[in-house]
Amino acid sequence: MKSRITLIFFSYCLLFNACMVDNFEEGALLLDSITEVRLSSNDTLFLKKDGTFEIRYALRYFSKQGEVNFRNTVRPKFFLNGIEVDKAEIDLSQEASYILQAEVPNNPKLLSNELNIQVLSLINAIKEIHLEFIGQSNILIAELDEPTFEDLFRINLLLVTGERMVVNENFFDFEFILNGSKVEAFKFDNLTLGETTEVQIGINDMLSNVVGLEVLTIENAINEIAIDYLGESNILIPELQEVNFEDLLGLELTLVNGAKLKVGKSDFDFEFLLNGKAYKKLEIEDFELGKVTELKIAINEVVSNAIQIEVLRIKDAVSEIEITLIEGVNQINKAETKGLITDFIKIEAELKNSMKIDLKKYPEIFQVIYNEIKLLDKDIANFPDGRFKLSVQVAEVRSNFLDFEIFDPMTYIKRIDLVLDERTRNIYAVAGSSKLDFTYEVIGMDESVLSIPASLVVDGKKQDSFRNVPITKAGMVQVHAEISGKKSNSVQIISRQDQVLPKIRVPIVFHVLDNLNKNITKSVIDFEMEKLNLAFANQFELDPFMPKSSNAVNIHMEFYLADRDEAGNLLSQRGINRYSSGGQTFGESTEEERIYLFQRMWDPRKYVNVFVGRMDRLGGYAYLPFVKDIDLPGIFTIDNDYVLHYPYVTVMSDNAMGEPNNNTLAHEIGHMLALYHTFDQNTNGFQCIDGDYCPDTETHLIDATNSLFVSTSNFMLNCQEETFISVNIMDYIQKSNSFTFDQRARMRTAAIYSPFFAKEGNYTNARLRPLEKGPLDHSIQPVFCPNQNHFGRRFHHH
Numbered sequence: 001m002k003s004r005i006t007l008i009f010f011s012y013c014l015l016f017n018a019c020m021v022d023n024f025e026e027g028a029l030l031l032d033s034i035t036e037v038r039l040s041s042n043d044t045l046f047l048k049k050d051g052t053f054e055i056r057y058a059l060r061y062f063s064k065q066g067e068v069n070f071r072n073t074v075r076p077k078f079f080l081n082g083i084e085v086d087k088a089e090i091d092l093s094q095e096a097s098y099i100l101q102a103e104v105p106n107n108p109k110l111l112s113n114e115l116n117i118q119v120l121s122l123i124n125a126i127k128e129i130h131l132e133f134i135g136q137s138n139i140l141i142a143e144l145d146e147p148t149f150e151d152l153f154r155i156n157l158l159l160v161t162g163e164r165m166v167v168n169e170n171f172f173d174f175e176f177i178l179n180g181s182k183v184e185a186f187k188f189d190n191l192t193l194g195e196t197t198e199v200q201i202g203i204n205d206m207l208s209n210v211v212g213l214e215v216l217t218i219e220n221a222i223n224e225i226a227i228d229y230l231g232e233s234n235i236l237i238p239e240l241q242e243v244n245f246e247d248l249l250g251l252e253l254t255l256v257n258g259a260k261l262k263v264g265k266s267d268f269d270f271e272f273l274l275n276g277k278a279y280k281k282l283e284i285e286d287f288e289l290g291k292v293t294e295l296k297i298a299i300n301e302v303v304s305n306a307i308q309i310e311v312l313r314i315k316d317a318v319s320e321i322e323i324t325l326i327e328g329v330n331q332i333n334k335a336e337t338k339g340l341i342t343d344f345i346k347i348e349a350e351l352k353n354s355m356k357i358d359l360k361k362y363p364e365i366f367q368v369i370y371n372e373i374k375l376l377d378k379d380i381a382n383f384p385d386g387r388f389k390l391s392v393q394v395a396e397v398r399s400n401f402l403d404f405e406i407f408d409p410m411t412y413i414k415r416i417d418l419v420l421d422e423r424t425r426n427i428y429a430v431a432g433s434s435k436l437d438f439t440y441e442v443i444g445m446d447e448s449v450l451s452i453p454a455s456l457v458v459d460g461k462k463q464d465s466f467r468n469v470p471i472t473k474a475g476m477v478q479v480h481a482e483i484s485g486k487k488s489n490s491v492q493i494i495s496r497q498d499q500v501l502p503k504i505r506v507p508i509v510f511h512v513l514d515n516l517n518k519n520i521t522k523s524v525i526d527f528e529m530e531k532l533n534l535a536f537a538n539q540f541e542l543d544p545f546m547p548k549s550s551n552a553v554n555i556h557m558e559f560y561l562a563d564r565d566e567a568g569n570l571l572s573q574r575g576i577n578r579y580s581s582g583g584q585t586f587g588e589s590t591e592e593e594r595i596y597l598f599q600r601m602w603d604p605r606k607y608v609n610v611f612v613g614r615m616d617r618l619g620g621y622a623y624l625p626f627v628k629d630i631d632l633p634g635i636f637t638i639d640n641d642y643v644l645h646y647p648y649v650t651v652m653s654d655n656a657m658g659e660p661n662n663n664t665l666a667h668e669i670g671h672m673l674a675l676y677h678t679f680d681q682n683t684n685g686f687q688c689i690d691g692d693y694c695p696d697t698e699t700h701l702i703d704a705t706n707s708l709f710v711s712t713s714n715f716m717l718n719c720q721e722e723t724f725i726s727v728n729i730m731d732y733i734q735k736s737n738s739f740t741f742d743q744r745a746r747m748r749t750a751a752i753y754s755p756f757f758a759k760e761g762n763y764t765n766a767r768l769r770p771l772e773k774g775p776l777d778h779s780i781q782p783v784f785c786p787n788q789n790h791f792g793r794r795f796h797h798h
């Protein structure tokens, strides 16, 4: 922009002279003595520019004596290029030179020196051109850079005015000079590749300083090559991996200009160096197997750092093998299963490069070791019977061991022993209600016990379990265990059909004596009645729970309290007759006891007589019945003429009354209904034989040669010395809950065929002939029963 610039002369004095004149007269005198005027200014050189510029002058006056210091205003005349100017304007839009002179007032002959004032255009004001390099580096990479002049340089002008100015290349029509020759413009293409180009600019024959620029290709500019391995492991397994070395390497180039450059093979061409040999394309086959090789790359003469690579085959790369069972199966029955041993295991290998592989996919690599023998034939059909350790091996690497048992049941199992288990060790069952437990042992050819699972077959039907096996059919039921056709011994279960029988109702009276340890109230009697009826109905539940005998049945017999005495009078408490004891106690069935009972018992045909007496050592005793018109083993048969001559009663200790878990009363009434103890011996003495004439009760011996005792445990040993759980009410156990099928038959037979056992019909029959009592027969003794509340104590038995 060229603008008109006005230069104004100020018509008054400036700068270091004082301007104000105090006295005009004094000034006029002095002026006459002036011989020289000197005009000076700092502002004599101007660039064409905008705005108004104020020029400051110094005008100094001299007389012959020296400088005169005017203290008043002196207004000189000014001449610009010889023409007087008063209030003049100078056109500064043009470049021009001016001469300014001052004339001393009143002395036209005295002119000042000529002051040269110049107005210059910028281009002519340039004193020096400085080409300033502003790029990162004066080494330029042909592929990466294409800088413009502006990117690389700044033009710094020093003007004659002393000002400095930064301009761009378009500010003037600069000339570009490369290596001393003018070119039309600065272009990157004009730079010579691989050489240093000297760059200058010039104007008006004035040249700038020289800046050297070097242009190189990347290839020629590489200072350093760093390669980085990008793979997960530097162990390569060509059977498992597709290897592309170009993708495995990360390259970073450091160029001579300090630039760092990440490149790939596709960006840039390089060679692989493997053991000093150069490859344009490197294949995994170029490596020597099993050796750690140093791989480098090279570009021209520049060689990278080395990385280590090892190429292995799978078989050489296995570092660890683990074998595990598929579905946990390590016992293989050849009769049931076909296949290879490897079908039962998972084989996983960890390789040196951390890869995990399923080794079964490479069957040629691994060997299966049976015990310490390498296995050629993996078909389990050809395995010998037995247990062995299996492992897998690759080269020197051995897996863990797995235990296997492979067998053909027919050649491996000598026998299977099936028995009834502890809870139900009883071959008698009741169809529909018995649930039996079985157990078995599988015996090998060497008599060792094998742990091979078998199935239970009951009456030809395979069962789900050996526990709680229901027996549903009556008759002989065959039970055996089986392993793929190999059968155990057969256990024969004698299963009886249960029956719903007519209910036998039995009146009962409790003769409660008056010398007891315990107060026997009506509620104690009611409680005993409730327990009695539950026991006979197969509903007695022990606390804590104890299983019932597998033969337990409902006797279908119900006891009720008599409401009248023998004379037909209502009893004040139903079922209770309170007697004076007269000091009588009970225990060893003395003559006195027998007389006491025989005299006081009520008609046994109408009442079950329960004497609640003082009995410190026993729980009770009871007399067995006699039967008529039938044979009942162990029971005397009487004829029509028989007259009762013994107390057909039971005596209960008051101590045994009112206790929640005992069945003493049911036990004693069991005796009155012809039941013996389950362990009782018959005339054969202490042999373990069925002494109670009930085959379905578990026969056992107790150590009771001279004493009785009650076991606190329900675990007993049977005649085969096997443990079983006894819960029979007729056993000597603290807690019982069951009568069996055979015991029911015996009790109901006694109830029906004993002429002296109380029956409801007799009780209500007023026309029943009065009871005839014969002379007391002292030879008839009761069955003594231990006190179940004093278990463990021994009692003398007569």
Ligand SMILES: [Zn+2]
Residues within 6 Å of the ligand: 667, 671, 677, 783, 784, 785, 786
């Ligand atoms: Zn008994």
